[in-house]
Amino acid sequence: MLWTVTKALLRVKQRFMGLIFRMINPPVPKLISGAGSIKKLPEEIKKEGLSHILIVTDNVLVRLGMLDGLFAALEKSAIAYTLFDGVEQNPTIENMEAGLKAYLDHGCDGIVAFGGGSPMDCAKVIGALKSHPNQSVHSFRGYFKIKNELPPLFAVPTTAGTGSEVTVAAVVKDAKNHEKFGIGDKRLVPKWAILDPDLTVSLPPHITAATGMDALTHAVESYISRISFAIADEYAEKAVRLILANLENAYDNGSDIQARNNMLLASYYAGLAFTRTMVGYVHAIAHNLGGLYGIPHGLANATILPYILDYSRKDAQTRLARLAVVANIGEKDSSDETLSTMFIDRIRQMNTKMGIPSGFKEIREEDIPLIVKRTMAEAAFAYAPPTLMSASQCDGMIRKLIPG
Ligand SMILES: NC(=O)c1ccc[n+]([C@@H]2O[C@H](COP(=O)([O-])OP(=O)(O)OC[C@H]3O[C@@H](n4cnc5c(N)ncnc54)[C@H](O)[C@@H]3O)[C@@H](O)[C@H]2O)c1
Ligand SMILES: [Fe+2]
Incomplete structure (x- = not known):
């Protein structure tokens, strides 16, 4: 009963x-797709008038040399960047806080998320923390808690799975109690999604x-x-x-x-x-x-x-x-x-x-x-x-x- x-x-x-x-009808990111499309990223960053990018990724991808082409292209376009490669699989609150620190320490004004769902979700929450000073990751738990626009966010998926490059969601792990929880808000949808199949070959x-x-x-x-x-x-x-x-x-x-x-x-x-x-x-x-x-x-x-x-x-x-x-x-x-x-x-x-x-x-x-x-x-x-x-x-x- x-x-x-x-x-x-x-x-x-x-x-x-x-x-x-x-x-809600969530926004759809600007889509740049096809083999080699990562090469168009610096041009998009320039168009947006950004001067210092935080690249959010994991150290496996760095070790594989997958970002070398991007680093070279950014340098050629005179776009400064800071690398934050501390994202774990099932990204944690600590990863997000460390990413925010890197963003603030280096005076960044935009974010490139490069990797699977873990770096993309981590980047979304770094952006949310930046645009909500003094708020905790836990304060975003659930739906519709993001009141301010995020810094410009470019998502470059290197797995074909999560769809995080287009979703309202970010999934966070609280390492203290081993719980994963979701944050859902249309402001988390990245503004650009770069779908380059060359990046998934590895x-x-x-x-x-x-x-x-x-x-x-x-x-x-x-x-x-x-x-x-x-x-x-x-x-x-x-x-x-x-x-x-x-x-x-x-x-x-x-x-x-x-x-x-x-x-x-x-x-x-x-x-x-x-x-x-x-x-x-x-x-x-x-x-x-x-x-x-x-x-x-x-x-x-x-x-x-x-x-x-x-x-x-x-x-x-x-x-x-x-x-x-x-x-x-x-x-x-x-x-x-x-x-x-x-x-x-x-x-x-x-x-x-x-x-x-x-x-x-x-x-x-x-x-x-x-x-x-x-x-x-x-x-x-x-x-x-x-x-x-x-x-x-x-x-x-x-x-x-x-x-x-
Ligand atoms: N935001 C959303 O809408 C959404 C949806 C589904 C899942 N998720 C979350 O995304 C996370 C999972 O993301 P995922 O499945 O993409 O995995 P992941 O990002 O955790 O990556 C898994 C492993 O694959 C490696 N890897 C990634 N790309 C590679 C490449 N091109 N070549 C070689 N190795 C590569 C990474 O270094 C890592 O070791 C989970 O936390 C999940 O809860 C989010
Ligand atoms: Fe999923």
Whole structure:
């Protein structure tokens, strides 16, 4: 009885949030795309009249020499820059505070985020801290807490997965209690997105797989959300079509520029979709596995996605069947039951082919109540999944993710 009432209240709240998300109509960054497009960045920075850029990235990318071309191009254009390469995977509050210090110490007036979702999210929050003096990262937690415009932010994704270059979101890890939380505000959308497939060629297959499945999860969770609507559906369909046709090629042959380019576009479209509709339980659980055990975000999503789709099958069957048709899986006139099963099977096959596990031995029995509590709280805050989970159903779901 209590659960029935809670469900009804949640649905009312979701409808309300859905209306708000629709009204917000987030801005879209200026898109610069195609092989070699990073070369256009200095010109854009100059046009904006900026004199000193903070480059936010991680030290793996610096060690790989991936920024050398950018450094040279900035120097040639007489644009001063400061390098902040202290971003960890699942970026922490400390990373963001250190980035702000670098920004202020060097008198920067703009930010280039170069890397995967971790540097892009870190850069967004550095920008928010700069434009809200004396506020903490925690003060931005939740939605609509960013009152002032950020410094000009250029996003250069080097993974094809998060879509952070186009979303209203930044995900933060509080290292003190191992919790990940989200910040959502349209002022976090970068002003420029540079999608250069040459920068993703160096991605090793396992990161290509995990990040690509993150993009697929964005598109699917957006599409089956109760608050999805026409424009978001169009973006999600484009993303699913591109991912199912290109991800395994990019995984098999990292130098396949066409596949790399299509995956960057897919990630961008998936971002455009879910920034309007939010995500669902897959992400809510994945954030906990990232916060508690450091499991990479995309990997967690990839593993969890088929379980949640199985769970939601009854309510999401028509939508999943439509995605199967969009992705050329199965015959159009097959039943929704058949097509939706084929779609979920296809995700499992992709996972198996790309070496993605079907569970995580890191999950500890004693952590399950905390994971359930945090998952339920995150989902209840803003997501509108097709089938709601009670705490005990969520507990059962987490247990399915423990191998053997
Ligand atoms: N803001 C959003 O809308 C949004 C959406 C989804 C996820 N996220 C967040 O993004 C983060 C995950 O981002 P991610 O999956 O892109 O991974 P990431 O940025 O953490 O990078 C993962 C690893 O890949 C390496 N890497 C990145 N690009 C590379 C390249 N071209 N060649 C070789 N190595 C490369 C990095 O150095 C790092 O070691 C999580 O914190 C997640 O919660 C944010
Ligand atoms: Fe994600």
